[in-house]
Amino acid sequence: MISYCPICAKPVYFAERKRSLGKDYHPLCLKCYRCKRQLSPGQHAEYDEKPYCNHCYLQHFGPRGKTTFN
Ligand SMILES: [Zn+2]
Numbered sequence: 762m763i764s765y766c767p768i769c770a771k772p773v774y775f776a777e778r779k780r781s782l783g784k785d786y787h788p789l790c791l792k793c794y795r796c797k798r799q800l801s802p803g804q805h806a807e808y809d810e811k812p813y814c815n816h817c818y819l820q821h822f823g824p825r826g827k828t829t830f831n
């Protein structure tokens with residue numbers, strides 16, 4: 762079964778897919794939408810269908826003043 766990458770909308774084949782948060786990404790597409798850092802499956806946040814690293818997510822969408830991540 763082929764799924765489609767939510768970032769580039771192209772098919773993701775089983776051998777190359779990186780599955781995270783219920784979606785299949787290309788290895789090169791699974792990166793923070795803001796800072797372009799490579800992300801590990803299951804180790805990142807998501808907002809509006811876009812993957813973000815935890816740092817960027819907290820800075821932009823998280824509660825202000827919290828310093829859970831350094
Ligand atoms: Zn892709």
Ligand SMILES: [Zn+2]
Nearest residue numbers: 793796814817
């Ligand atoms: Zn980031």
